[in-house]
Amino acid sequence: MKLKTLSSAKKRVKVTGTGKFIVDKTAKRHLLKDKSAKAKGRDKYGHVLPKANELEARISLPYGR
Helix, strand or coil: CCCCCCHHHHHHEEECCCCCEEECCCCCCCCHHHCCHHHHHHCCCCEECCHHHHHHHHHHCCCCC
């Protein structure tokens, strides 16, 4: 039987070649004029999902390594 991928997870989480999960950083959508250029640059790229949340991501994305 095929497993269904959670639609919200496939929009938010990417799987690396080694099987880690990458998610976007928060606080990038509004109030950007109040943030320094350094803070905005720091939030530019995603970060690796913590081990505590990894099981949830694996269940949501059954075909992601």
